[in-house]
Amino acid sequence: MQVGAAYVEALSPATRARHGRHYTPPELAYHLWSMARMSLGFSPGRQVLPGLVRDPACGAGALLLPALREHLRASYGVDPALTLAGLQNLIEGVDTDPAAVWVANVVLAAEMLPTLARIPESRRRSLPALARVGDGLSIPEQPARVVVMNPPYGRVRLAPDERERYAHVLYGHANLYGLFMAGAVESLDSEGVLAALVPTSFTSGRYFSKLREYLGREAAMSAITFVEDRSGVFSSVLQETCLATFERRKRRKARINSLGSTMTTIATVKVQKTGDPWVLPRRSDDAPVTAAASAMQESLASLGWRASTGPLVWNRRSDDLHAAWGPSRSHVIWAADLDGGILHRDPARDSMRYLALTRPSDSKVMVLDEPAVLVQRTTAPEQSRRLIAAHLSRDALSARHGRVTVENHVNVLRPTGLDPVLTPEAMTRLLATKTMDQVIRSISGSVALSAYELESIPLPNRDVVRSWNDLEGDALEAAVSAAYRPEGSK
Structure with missing residues (x-):
């Protein structure tokens, strides 16, 4: 993953800001995959992937690496040639940056080398390229079982046809990460899971009210982990961030955690599905207050x-x-x-x-x-x-x-x-x-x-x-x- 970090650091600050590019630290990549595993119902031991894992803004491939590593280790008893041949149906990265895609393929290929080494030389084939250049917001041909992503952030001006496509999740201006969240949910299969590292603003901002309604209707949030001490988490992004999972299957409760030097369990709360700001405790002693507040029907606005x-x-x-x-x-x-x-x-x-x-x-x-x-x-x-x-x-x-x-x-x-x-x-x-x-x-x-x-x-x-x-x-x-x-x- 150091290769990916080096690539992002080599970009000029203007380029990083313009395209919303940021490197995902390994700790957060593995925490996000751990949350996805829980939503998939995986056991503590390693398991083969049950379907396609896609990252529509893969950058240097950091978020795909934990899934690939788990699948390869769980498949150790399978013919390694068959394991490698099947990866293109299980791992997919997409990004608009050709250089980032090249880095991602190098990083993912390095993870495949031990598996390749177990194949006799006469049977070896070129390692599959699991990342490709493309538009992560385009409608994919194959639905995904899991979408993992740390998408670009920032306001974006949409063409009329694009605004029409996203009208169901837009209120006012569009933010790239909101579009990626909506597109990811659309791309999931009937048992799919979205695991995203995104700013917490989607839980309360006015411009995300229709997105909250859509998520509550189509893939309710099943867990959220607030990332503490955000300065230093990313090399060029100073926004409050969270790791969140959303599931196609119906859920009644959502788990809330906080990630600092250690992982802290905060509460389990009722799934919130409205477009109103979601009331989510950041500390365990706030949980009773937020539980009561979530059930209240009035607000400052409704009371005049x-x-x-x-x-x-x-x-x-x-x-x-x-x-x-x-x-x-x-x-x-x-x-x-x-x-x-x-x-x-x-x-x-x-x-x-x-x-x-x-x-x-x-x-x-x-x-x-x-x-x-x-x-x-x-x-x-x-x-x-x-x-x-x-x-x-x-x-x-x-x-x-x-x-x-x-x-x-x-x-x-x-x-x-x-x-x-x-x-x-x-x-x-x-x-x-x-x-x-x-x-x-x-x-x-x-x-x-x-x-x-x-x-x-x-x-x-x-x-x-x-x-x-x-x-x-x-x-x-x-x-x-x-x-x-x-x-x-x-």
Whole structure:
């Protein structure tokens, strides 16, 4: 596998970024194959492959190597010439990069050499090429029993016919890895398994809502392993990643693990099949909370709250940012102004404290002049909480000349009606509870929290939520904790 790593490292950063190329470490390749084996119902001992194992974005062949190795060792008692001759029906790699395909064939051929050595020289034939140049998104002729993949990531612009083909899994822009996941499921046989190393964003992002529905309907997720300490896992990819398996056969439960220095079992949860964000615990002590949250029918959105992302992207308006106030300027609220859950003024941002409203649309787009709940959209990995909210009250607005501009590292929560189930003050207190932080960590394991994910926070029925309006401190913590307790538990 070092050959594959060397090849990827030799590519320029621009090439790696443009094509989404990244090398799969051997540890993750073997963990992914181990998960696929479990989904296939393999026994602990080595077993021959029951059907075709395909990688539609094989790169240097790292994900195919464990399957090939297991099959060759399990076939030791079979005529080695027959074993090698049958491999092209059992292992297939596809990639658009001819150099990567060449490396993959060298890596896989090296694994076949001990088997070839057992064949008398007079009967030896050329080793089969198990990887080929091609489009991994094209519809294959032969269905696969297993698809293993670490597909390329990144947004992609689709031609009209391509968008029509993937319409059932697209919401808004397309990401390559989502297309590969959908295509892989389509290519499975009736007992097939998809084992994929992908970003965790598919479990919660708005743009993957239709993909989640499709997966739940056609090949529900049977296991997921969250990869900890992601920096250093890949040479050029810094996204939160997971290993996940999906099965054609009907499943009721999904296993959740965490992989760091060791493998940790987190929980077994009910399979989630909706397009809503999937609530999946990242820690074992979050499991009871997420079990209750998964069964809830209400959300922030259904109970009358709308979330949006602050409109100010500061580096696009740097010339309009000033240190002093003026009648045509608006006070800017930065994410650092919310640290600690209290709205304040971070001195480090005072040189860019006011936005000059120079564009005709600024008064509508850039200005917030009504009370709201402000929530940090991004938090640092070392912060103890992912959910940090502060109340922008009437008094706070008045102290800021009656209007503010919110930068885009802050989400803005506003009621959609005159009588929301929770008042803004109560909403701010609710978001500060330990239980709500556990829920949001189980929706988004990332340090980024989208407005969509915020709106999707599961809540109990409106009467229970309304009863929280008059609670504070320990009383509110206890009431919220009790609501997010699985039915029947104490």
